[in-house]
Amino acid sequence: MKTKEEIWELRLYVAGNTVKSQTALANLKKYCEEHLKGKYIIEVIDLLVKPQLAEGDQILAVPTLVKKVPEPIRKIIGDLSNEEKVLVGLNIRPAII
Template structure:
């Protein structure tokens, strides 16, 4: 449910070419307050900072529990920057936008 919702956001978000696009995975567990807050926060941040050149995939571990092991996810929510590499992670409900931008290396720490 959450995943499809996120996918919809991602779908309408690609304007630039694939080369410089930001690929972000957001792992959540169920439609909890924490999950919803994290989704809202990352969309807000991306919208403001990546100008549509991004794709967010929300993965609900309740639906895909095996992905927790596959992708080494312990903290919930966890945001993973898959591209550009190398991978970086931001954990939490992403309420501190500055920390998120630092974590994604969009601004200097």
Template sequence: MTDAQKTTGENGEKWILRLYVAGQTPKSLAAFANLKRICEEHLAGRYEIEVIDLLEHPQLARGDQIFAVPTLVRKLPPPLRKIIGDLSNTEKVLVGLDVQPRR
């Protein structure tokens, strides 16, 4: 379920987000839906989401120090940030990703 959207933002800032899940569980599906929604709302056109299913690629869990799923990792822009959970709290996700909400 790799899905990526790529566009260039107004100030050239590119967001690369990686979502780690373990199978298509309700939690992972919810996390992906939430993430997609938040990105569309606040980062439209300048984000890229990479979904990694650890059941298929268990060796990748180590690299980003994943122990809980779902985990969202902000690879870019630095610094690296992690958000654990199904991303149901949009406020927290925005704070976690350090995204200025669009008003």
């Protein structure tokens, strides 16, 4: 019997529909489709609309990506344009030493 694969829960915090926010979301979707196809959920939180949500994940800058599941919780700040840094940061790919 096949075990249920874990769904990656990713939360992207942005402040408005800026170029940086759009770039971060586009990059995130691209990486997820390449490496986590069918195994991820992306929740985008606009802190201009819901500023109170920043406190829960201790968001200090935007855009910030928070990986909630699988643990450990990880955060990556920026537009996510460095694919290697994002994949290592999310534990999708091991760091190359």
